Amino acid sequence: MKPLVRTAALSGYVELCRTLGIDPQALMKRVGLDTAALTVQDRWISGAAAVQLLELSATASGHDDFGVLMAEFRRFSNLGPVSLVVREEPDVRSALGLLIRHQHMYNEVLHARLSEGDGLATLKVDLQIGEAMEARQATELAVAVFHRILRGFLGAQWQPLSVWFRHPAPADTATHRRAFGPMVEFGREFDGIVFYSDDLDAPNAMADPLLREYARQYFESIVVPKDDTVGDQVRELIEVLLPSGRCSVEQVARSLGVDRRTVHRQLASSGVTFSSLLNATRMDLAEQFVANPRRSLTEISDLLGFSSLSAFSRWFSERFGCSPRAWRSRQSRQKRPGQD
Known part of the structure; x- marks a missing residue:
């Protein structure tokens, strides 16, 4: 739907x-x-x-x-x-x-x-x-x-x-x-x-501490739970952890309050793996970052959690079929005719 x-x-x-x-x-x-x-x-x-x-x-x-x-x-x-x-x-x-x-x-x-x-x-x-x-x-x-x-x-x-x-x-x-x-x-x-x-x-100037509990009770009676999957949660954590250079299944598991085997098992039940989510998230972010000429490729490499620019360039070429520099140049040429 x-x-x-x-x-x-x-x-x-x-x-x-x-x-x-x-x-x-x-x-x-x-x-x-x-x-x-x-x-x-x-x-x-x-x-x-x-x-x-x-x-x-x-x-x-x-x-x-x-x-x-x-x-x-x-x-x-x-x-x-x-x-x-x-x-x-x-x-x-x-x-x-x-x-x-x-x-x-x-x-x-x-x-x-x-x-x-x-x-x-x-x-x-x-x-x-x-x-x-x-x-x-x-x-x-x-x-x-x-x-x-x-x-x-x-x-x-x-x-x-x-x-x-x-x-x-x-x-x-x-x-x-x-x-x-x-x-x-x-x-x-x-x-x-x-x-x-x-x-x-900053404190909320509109808040009335005496009304908060009443408001919470009313809201909890009508709230509709969100159908968040483990995959959604893991993907959000990957995006947050990538720039830190500490994006691992162990770190994600700690953030979720479970062990790594639980993460692997729950992802498997959804038909995905940690590696596939990591790659998919990196690809989405790479497209956004590389398309922006203000970001240096070295900076992008760090933001995506790679140990070096060469490692990032190899990964990018394997998934996009060209180097990040060539991809950026091609995107720039495609956008130029439609810009004001």
């Missing part, structure tokens, strides 16, 4: 369309949706249809910043029931962690994850739509919503160290810089937000 999103994911859509002079009903009809559905926030609709709708709307309005503009209509309550308990969490770390842990309750397309290292926190945002399609607007909307949530906790003057997007910059970046600040960058290797880890320890 393809992922769904709550209709709340399109909160502000009709209002923004009218502001920009385009017909929301006609556009929604093209993707099989109806504006009447948006009157009930907890109705579930096709995630692919919602993503396609944002792209069509950006084209129809002539606004490459459609997703960022739409985020300005968002309210905390649009997150649904999870917003009640998040509002009462004692600090930003626990609030953000709860939002990420239960993201499937408000958006099955959204896959965000938080990692920390060297005093920095990185919030990466991925969209898993279930089919290949352009998702620039939905990606920018998701990142902008997380940015607004963090500002809600940390204050209107808070600024991240940087906001990154994988896609190229629009012709006019004024809206992005107004929304995110001056450190918004395009053509990077992931979509997300980088900020100081200390920000996660």
Whole structure:
């Protein structure tokens, strides 16, 4: 089954369309949706249809910043029931962690994850739509919503160290810089937000300690457990551990609180191995990193946990059929004609 999103994911859509002079009903009809559905926030609709709708709307309005503009209509309550308990969490770390842990309750397309290292926190945002399609607007909307949530906790003057997007910059970046600040960058290797880890320890000014337990009890009565596989957990740990040079099945097992045999056995029951997940994760990251000319190949080798640049180059050539330098050059030539 393809992922769904709550209709709340399109909160502000009709209002923004009218502001920009385009017909929301006609556009929604093209993707099989109806504006009447948006009157009930907890109705579930096709995630692919919602993503396609944002792209069509950006084209129809002539606004490459459609997703960022739409985020300005968002309210905390649009997150649904999870917003009640998040509002009462004692600090930003626990609030953000709860939002990420239960993201499937408000958006099955959204896959965000938080990692920390060297005093920095990185919030990466991925969209898993279930089919290949352009998702620039939905990606920018998701990142902008997380940015607004963090500002809600940390204050209107808070600024991240940087906001990154994988896609190229629009012709006019004024809206992005107004929304995110001056450190918004395009053509990077992931979509997300980088900020100081200390920000996660900031107290939540909205929280009422007396209400937290009530909110937790209510939420636990309606929470829908996430169907996380061991493979999903192992893959996330691999991505976190690779740059440290300590990415081994033993280290992953320790992080999961089990022994290595348990990891091997549970992965085998899913038809995968630790080595296959390690290679698949490295390949996904390698494509992102090598495509970015700002990253040196030596730096990429370290980020992917290789002992030397030559070892990385051999591994890359075996899997991609050419050296990382040749692959980067080819990608650059393919992108150039379509860039503004």
